[in-house]
Amino acid sequence: MSGSTSSTSPERIVDVAVGYMAAKQLFAATRIGLFAALGGGPLTAAELAGKTGRPEKITRILGDAMASLGLLSRVDGRYALTADTAAHLGGGGGLDLAPFLHFLDSISYGHWLQFGHTADTGEPGELAMDEARWATFLDGVMTYNALHAKMLAAAVDYRPCRKLLDLGGLSSAFAAEAMRANEELHTTFVFDPRSVEPVTSAVAEAGLADRATVVGAETATAQPEGEFDLIMVNHVVHRFTAPQNADILRNARAAAAPGARLLLLDFFLDDDEVPRPLDALHAGEYLVIDGTVVYPEAEVRGWLAGAGWRVTERLTLPGSPRVLVAEAE
Numbered sequence: 001m002s003g004s005t006s007s008t009s010p011e012r013i014v015d016v017a018v019g020y021m022a023a024k025q026l027f028a029a030t031r032i033g034l035f036a037a038l039g040g041g042p043l044t045a046a047e048l049a050g051k052t053g054r055p056e057k058i059t060r061i062l063g064d065a066m067a068s069l070g071l072l073s074r075v076d077g078r079y080a081l082t083a084d085t086a087a088h089l090g091g092g093g094g095l096d097l098a099p100f101l102h103f104l105d106s107i108s109y110g111h112w113l114q115f116g117h118t119a120d121t122g123e124p125g126e127l128a129m130d131e132a133r134w135a136t137f138l139d140g141v142m143t144y145n146a147l148h149a150k151m152l153a154a155a156v157d158y159r160p161c162r163k164l165l166d167l168g169g170l171s172s173a174f175a176a177e178a179m180r181a182n183e184e185l186h187t188t189f190v191f192d193p194r195s196v197e198p199v200t201s202a203v204a205e206a207g208l209a210d211r212a213t214v215v216g217a218e219t220a221t222a223q224p225e226g227e228f229d230l231i232m233v234n235h236v237v238h239r240f241t242a243p244q245n246a247d248i249l250r251n252a253r254a255a256a257a258p259g260a261r262l263l264l265l266d267f268f269l270d271d272d273e274v275p276r277p278l279d280a281l282h283a284g285e286y287l288v289i290d291g292t293v294v295y296p297e298a299e300v301r302g303w304l305a306g307a308g309w310r311v312t313e314r315l316t317l318p319g320s321p322r323v324l325v326a327e328a329e
Contacts, residue, residue: 030098036090042078100144118287149173149177152323163228163229165188166190167231167233190217230260231260233248233262257328258328262325266300268297311326
């Protein structure tokens, strides 16, 4: 027999193609309480079956799948949480991502079944929502925003700042994390009028109402009053057109004190040699969900320069969007 060698391999193609299998098993493991069951220590598949009330063949499949993905360890037939899953799915005191995974499973995943139509037409799918689905949607999105806020707070030193403008965001969590890190920081939220009540309530529940002002104004045309040394524009860019974004950044610049810093958080399509998957994948997510746009980073930098902002660095937050950090020129 003769053989041949090849430098090519189908492995990466197959790994990507079966990625939905990994996601659906992660969702199922979370939903049945597999990770929570391991919070007290390692268990066998049979013990997990007893804890979760599911057949042992299911807990073995899910346990092996999660171990193969690095989300559990498996030693001598006993499954255990990794540090990441203990913190974020196993009740270990970190941010519980279960509501975000529930959103992905019950809403986002089903919506992606329409992506063929989106790829052919450029149009979003039909997002059929009722009250219960909206509650799941908001719970999941706000949980993911809370993760972004924690990652941003770990990457940025808020201590030199005194006056923060949070312009047009979707969540109060970013400013709340900043205020927790700096007890002298006061935040002015300029959010869509529909967000005034929930943001006011969230800030009060966090015990930060005495250092917060909430103003209702349409994001695309808002002209914040004051002079701020820190400005956040979180998850705004993908929701607006290019001309609107240019205006938003100009209005943010008009409210900036000399030398003020801007944190512009969103997903961006980069020009790196190897694109970051999270940003590229979210371009499809936003398009199929509601037709919003993940813009090329180069285009966003052009808006910033035109508005009088100088980009000083790009932060890549773990499991979260990127942040363009800029200074007022």
